[in-house]
Amino acid sequence: MGRSPCCEESSSVKKGPWTPEEDEKLIDYISKHGHGSWRTLPKRAGLNRCGKSCRLRWTNYLRPDIKRGKFSEDDERIIINFHSVLGNKWSKIAAHLPGRTDNEIKNYWNTHIRKKLLKMGIDPETHKPRTDLNHLMSLSQLLGMSNLSSAISTAWGNKPLGLQPDITQLAKIQLVQNLLQLINNNSFVNIGNNNPYLLSNPNLNPLFLNGINPLQTNKEPHVVLSGSEEYANPGLYSQAQSQCSQHDVSKSLADLDGGSIPQDYNKINSTTTSRENLAENPPLPALVAFPPKMGTFNQMDSGCNIAAQTSTESPSNTIFDDWEKLLDDETSGSYWKEILDLTSTSASPILW
DNA sequence: AATGCACCCAACCGCGCTGGA
DNA sequence: CTCCAGCGCGGTTGGGTGCAT
Numbered sequence A: 001m002g003r004s005p006c007c008e009e010s011s012s013v014k015k016g017p018w019t020p021e022e023d024e025k026l027i028d029y030i031s032k033h034g035h036g037s038w039r040t041l042p043k044r045a046g047l048n049r050c051g052k053s054c055r056l057r058w059t060n061y062l063r064p065d066i067k068r069g070k071f072s073e074d075d076e077r078i079i080i081n082f083h084s085v086l087g088n089k090w091s092k093i094a095a096h097l098p099g100r101t102d103n104e105i106k107n108y109w110n111t112h113i114r115k116k117l118l119k120m121g122i123d124p125e126t127h128k129p130r131t132d133l134n135h136l137m138s139l140s141q142l143l144g145m146s147n148l149s150s151a152i153s154t155a156w157g158n159k160p161l162g163l164q165p166d167i168t169q170l171a172k173i174q175l176v177q178n179l180l181q182l183i184n185n186n187s188f189v190n191i192g193n194n195n196p197y198l199l200s201n202p203n204l205n206p207l208f209l210n211g212i213n214p215l216q217t218n219k220e221p222h223v224v225l226s227g228s229e230e231y232a233n234p235g236l237y238s239q240a241q242s243q244c245s246q247h248d249v250s251k252s253l254a255d256l257d258g259g260s261i262p263q264d265y266n267k268i269n270s271t272t273t274s275r276e277n278l279a280e281n282p283p284l285p286a287l288v289a290f291p292p293k294m295g296t297f298n299q300m301d302s303g304c305n306i307a308a309q310t311s312t313e314s315p316s317n318t319i320f321d322d323w324e325k326l327l328d329d330e331t332s333g334s335y336w337k338e339i340l341d342l343t344s345t346s347a348s349p350i351l352w
Numbered sequence B: 001a002a003t004g005c006a007c008c009c010a011a012c013c014g015c016g017c018t019g020g021a
Numbered sequence C: 001c002t003c004c005a006g007c008g009c010g011g012t013t014g015g016g017t018g019c020a021t
Helices: A020-033 A041-045 A051-062 A073-086 A090-094 A102-119 A133-155 A164-184 A196-200 A234-246 A275-280 A318-327 A329-345
Strands: none
Touching: A020 A041, A020 A051, A041 A051, A051 A102, A073 A090, A073 A102, A090 A102
């Protein structure tokens, strides 16, 4: 069905940035009369703007309850978690960050968070590790740079730059993760990063894929949504819920899906695995056992060489041992050779 | 100082949904 | 049931700004 444009094309309504005078008129009018019909508001308020422009200016900028300024780390985490569940539903995400507008969150996502996730090797759309070849290339280049830096440092008789070993390890790990995912196309491993987002993200933590909450010792059943809204990832939604509760958001998320908010959760938590992941992607055994408390866990402290944590759910030490070997400089060469051999014989056109 | 470039974010555009006639 | 006005939402644009050369 066709619809008339918001403003007559022939009309000479003003566009572009708002002047302080226009702002004042709009604020004055709405504070006295409310906005009522946006379409008729400009005339009533004496503004040469279209109603839509007035609404946008009010909701995104002039509203008195708008919170401006930098996003906190908590805000960022909440945005990421809700985005992993809701996708680009900016208004829904904004509903859980009082004072923030959907436009502001959308901009912040596109300019900051998106890039951050990409740098971490995470696809901001799916919240899963990137498997595109460009990304693999950049990782292999990172490895190359890192090795070069190491060679230069050795040649000069200096120790490598302080960050270099971590970068090397992370690049190796990330690269292998992505290779494994390419090869198996059904799961992946995630180690060597102390970012709470990675650890708590059911898409990124292998334990979640096994239906294990890394922060709890017992398995939990899958979430069965009883509400009207479908969420791609109920585990993350629970996590998002718990974070939301920390911010004292009055609107209960439980109302949305008929579930209950796990009130005592720590900052990073989750309850279940993704139904889709389990249904469509049978999990590989978890490679790393996570300790029960996030606060005590710092993988970087051990230089990515994670000490095996005992867990009743830990399926295998063998694979973990392999990873340790991979991370061991003395033996990594042979493992890389194996991987290279494997990829060179596979049908996938891996580029090096 | 001038220029080019990248980034940020306010504002715009167009589509879909909703509810009333 | 159809039509349509109005609104809200998500994607996109472009001007302003800061930084590098």
